[in-house]
Amino acid sequence: MDIDPPRSSLRRKITLGYVAVSGLILTIALLAMLEQYQMESHFQVVSTVADFLDAVLETRRYEKNFFLYNQETDWVANRQWLASARRIFAEQMRNLDAVQPMVHDLERNLAEYGQAMGHPASAGQSDPLPSADREERVRHIGKELVTAAEGVARSEKQRLVHSLALHRQVFLVGITLLALMVLALGQVLTRVVTLPLREMEQTMRQIADGRLDRIELPARDREIHSLTQAFNRMLMELKARQKQMVRSEKLASLGTMLSGVAHELNNPLSNIATSCQILLEETPEEGWHRELLTQIDSQSMRARDIIRSLLDFARDQPFRRQPIPLDLLVEETLRLLSTHLLPGVSVVRHVTRHLLVEADHQRLQQALLNLIKNALDALAGSGEIIIAGQALFHPLVVSVDQPHRLVAGQMHACTRGPVTEILIQDNGMGIDPFLLPRILDPFFTTKETGQGSGLGLFVVHEIVEEHGGCLVIDSQPGNGSSFRLYLPCPSLSPAERDA
Secondary structure: OOOOOOOOOHHHHHHHHHHHHHHHHHHHHHHHHHHHHHHHHHHHHHHHHHHHHHHHHHHHHHHHHHHHHOOHHHHHHHHHHHHHHHHHHHHHHOOOOOOHHHHHHHHHHHHHHHHHHOOOHHHOOOOOOOHHHHHHHHHHHHHHHHHHHHHHHHHHHHHHHHHHHHHHHHHHHHHHHHHHHHHHHHHHHHHHHHHHHHHHHHHHHHHHOOOOOOOOOOOOOHHHHHHHHHHHHHHHHHHHHHHHHHHHHHHHHHHHHHHHHHHHHHHHHHHHHHHHHHHHHHOOOOOHHHHHHHHHHHHHHHHHHHHHHHHHHHOOOOOOOEEEEHHHHHHHHHHHOHHHOOOOEEEEEEEOOOOEEEEOHHHHHHHHHHHHHHHHHHHOOOEEEEEEEEEEOOOOOOOOOOOOEEEEEOHHHHOOOOEEEEEEEEOOOOOOOOOHHHOOOOOOOOOOOOOOOOOHHHHHHHHHHHOOOEEEEEEOOOOOEEEEEEEEOOOOOHHHHHO
């Protein structure tokens, strides 16, 4: 019995794995973009601090030239570079984190340095400080200014190096996590896909060796479950086909044996029947001797009929399909059974006139004979038999899941239409539902010993399959039985369709 399909899905797991990997890749990309933005900010800060330091160093260079050569151009250049340093500090450096601890010292040093430089001596302006003291004070303030600028530059460089190291660590950690997740996803896929497929491969090898055991895979994913169920259905079909092949081989061997036995029995039975008929001609009408001879003659005829059925079953005759008027075939078959029709049995015919059925005449007549004989046996001398025939042009729909119904033959060929439907129905004793699946087996019979060979319905089934049709049997105990033969008829003319 198939268990309920699992709720988990291999597709869902793979999708979740891809989503997780994609999410990690996106996270790494966002972190990388954030780190890149921070590094760009650090580079900008370092560049600003470097510009400030260059401006301070240029200010100091022109300061030294001024005190060395006492030229006004050096003083002017000094004042220009000092103004540039102040502008860079005020516009770009004042709000930097690294400058905050020393922002007041830098502002004070820049202001004191500008005041200390004053005006060049050549301008004739008075200076409150002597020249040597002025030069010493300017150099002291300038030295402090350079030291502060270098400290800021060194701090920003360290922050830039730290940021680069952090970015490298984040990148390596992200790549490591991504690799681990990909490996974990691969392991999961290996466990849920590769292992069940490997077990299925081993099972296929066992099947190649002749073992048709049912597969039970540990995987609970919907796709693997569906594949397992499909494979188990295939195994069931293989088992059924294998049984059919064994059955066909047995029947072929049995047919060969029966043909030989029937031929061997036919000669002595003919001698017995002939001798019995000669004795009947010489025996008076009254007396127990004639009664015994009549029984011998009747049983000889019965044995001959059984042998003829065996020969028909075993004989390999060429199959020849031809258009046959169904109403004439039914009438001819009933004439052959006229001696079997008792007064208490009525036969009702509803066969469409001029309806042609494409079939082998001898084989189809044999099938009708067997079915009508079975109906007569089921009536036990009293009842009604309905024989009907019609053409069906619409697709045939037959439910096969009913306990009182048996469907056999090439059902796929019948469902397409058009088909010829032949119905043999009786209101006899019916068939037990437990016996219904076995009635098409050869030599299976519910009659008493010596009353039936068990080949009638089997021969009917073989004839119907040989014609590419199907057989539908409906029967319930006490409600009679109906046998419907569906034979494909692809070559019906428009006139026959209208009939």
